[in-house]
Amino acid sequence: MENDNLLFSRLRSVRSRKRTIRKDVEKQIRTKYKRSRELWKIRRDLPLIPLDKPYQKGFVRFFVVRDDVKQSKDGDFFEGILKKINTYMYSDNRKFLKKNRKFGRKIYVEREQKLRYITSFSWNYPKWELIDRERQYFEKKDDYCPVRKIFGTYYKFTEPWRFTLRVKPNMITHYKPLDLELEKEYAALDSYLGQYKVIGIMHKTILCKSNPWKEKYQRELIKSRKYAACTMSATEIAESLQDV
Structure with missing residues (x-):
């Protein structure tokens, strides 16, 4: 038992x-x-390993501070803002074109490039170190995010005219093993x-x-x-x- x-x-x-x-x-x-x-x-x-012979792979386009703004007393201030919201776009040629359909025909139009939006999480993240003066140049906006495919709250720079686009060759100087x-x-x-x-x-x-x-x-x-x-x-x- x-x-x-x-x-x-x-x-x-x-x-x-x-x-x-x-x-x-x-x-x-x-x-x-x-x-x-x-x-x-x-x-x-x-670690990246430098190449013996750097080569060019297309072109890169990015924003820079305008010359008149750079020569003003606030030139360094706007350069600091640009480092946080700058975007880079790559293309095989200098024209940065894309195909678009219009009236049943495919045409080439210029690719639009905008400054980076700051998310609500990054807005309060200490790593960004946005000072009070820099926050005055941003406005709160509810917009659609094509990457996350949702509507969210973002902070957009209110004076994009202070920056202009610049194109230069995209040089590959290092490679990752x-x-x-x-x-x-x-x-x-x-x-x-x-x-x-x-x-x-x-x-x-x-x-x-x-x-x-x-x-x-x-x-x-x-x-x-x-x-x-x-x-x-x-x-x-x-x-x-x-x-x-």
Whole structure:
């Protein structure tokens, strides 16, 4: 009898076994995610090696302070602002053109280049070190971000006329060495962590972020007429029950 009780006490339930499997999977994902971040930092910090013969690869376009503004007493001040909001665009030629369709025909138009917007996070981030005088030249604006594909709050520079575009050859003077073993390991981890189910577990346990697809579905469900009709009918049913 005692042996039977000991045997049953050692047997684990189905729920306990599933919990153990889930924890083991989460532990494995957490370990691989940590290793992936370490490899990413190693790849980023690889030292650049100078080339024996630098070569030109297209052209680069960026903003510079206008000559009249640079010669004024606030020249250094606006150069400091430009370092924080400057953007760079690359092209194979000096014209910086792109294809655009107009009246069914493809034509070439000039690529538009703007100064960088400062996000609300960067606005309060100490690394930017924006002084009070620099903040006076920015205005708060709600605009669409094509990269993140969402509407957000940004801070835009109010006097872009103080800067002008300049084009110069894009010279390649250094290169980053390639470690095959490092790249192979990083690619394998990136492929594993990019799976659909693994991404969901990472968002829930490691990154502590909600599922964006679920939030989008809930927002669309609330806005839909069918959901509103069901809500109204449920309210009417509750009122009728109260009357009874």
